[in-house]
Amino acid sequence: MDKLRHALLGILFALSLPGCVVYEPMGVQSTVPASFDRSWNAALGAAQDVGIAVSVADRNSGRIYGRRNAVDVTIGVIPQADGSLRVQFDAKNLGPQDQGLEDRFVQAYKRRMGH
Numbered sequence: 291m292d293k294l295r296h297a298l299l300g301i302l303f304a305l306s307l308p309g310c311v312v313y314e315p316m317g318v319q320s321t322v323p324a325s326f327d328r329s330w331n332a333a334l335g336a337a338q339d340v341g342i343a344v345s346v347a348d349r350n351s352g353r354i355y356g357r358r359n360a361v362d363v364t365i366g367v368i369p370q371a372d373g374s375l376r377v378q379f380d381a382k383n384l385g386p387q388d389q390g391l392e393d394r395f396v397q398a399y400k401r402r403m404g405h
Contacts, residue, residue: 326352328403329375330367336398337365340391361388365395 334354337344342356342363354365366378377399379392 326367326369326375329377332399332402333365333367333377335402336395337363339398339402340394342395358391359388360385361391363391 330349330352334344334347337354337356340358342358344354344356346353346355348354352367352369354363354367356363356365360383362382364378364380366376366380368376368378370376379395381388381391384391
């Protein structure tokens with residue numbers, strides 16, 4: 291459990307790095323297997339928490355598509371060959387009112403994951 295917690299914290303920390311520009315997809319890979327269902331539900335709920343109107347939630351592909359104001363958002367929960375997951379957040383066309391959307395998403399995701 292402690293290793294899983296550290297891995298999830300590492301993922302979430304990497305998701306919140308300021309060097310990640312919202313116009314470029316950002317992915318983080320865990321070093322331990324994670325529960326797809328838990329991560330999927332947390333990502334979907336976090337998107338809704340930060341005001342992203344989800345238009346498509348395709349669990350089979352691990353993709354969530356939505357929009358907030360004029361911002362197109364794609365979130366991916368992507369299983370890796372080694373059993374880990376990569377969570378990816380991509381937002382395009384950010385306006386001034388949407389600066390920090392990625393950070394707000396990460397915080398909501400952390401809350402939903404119990405951190």
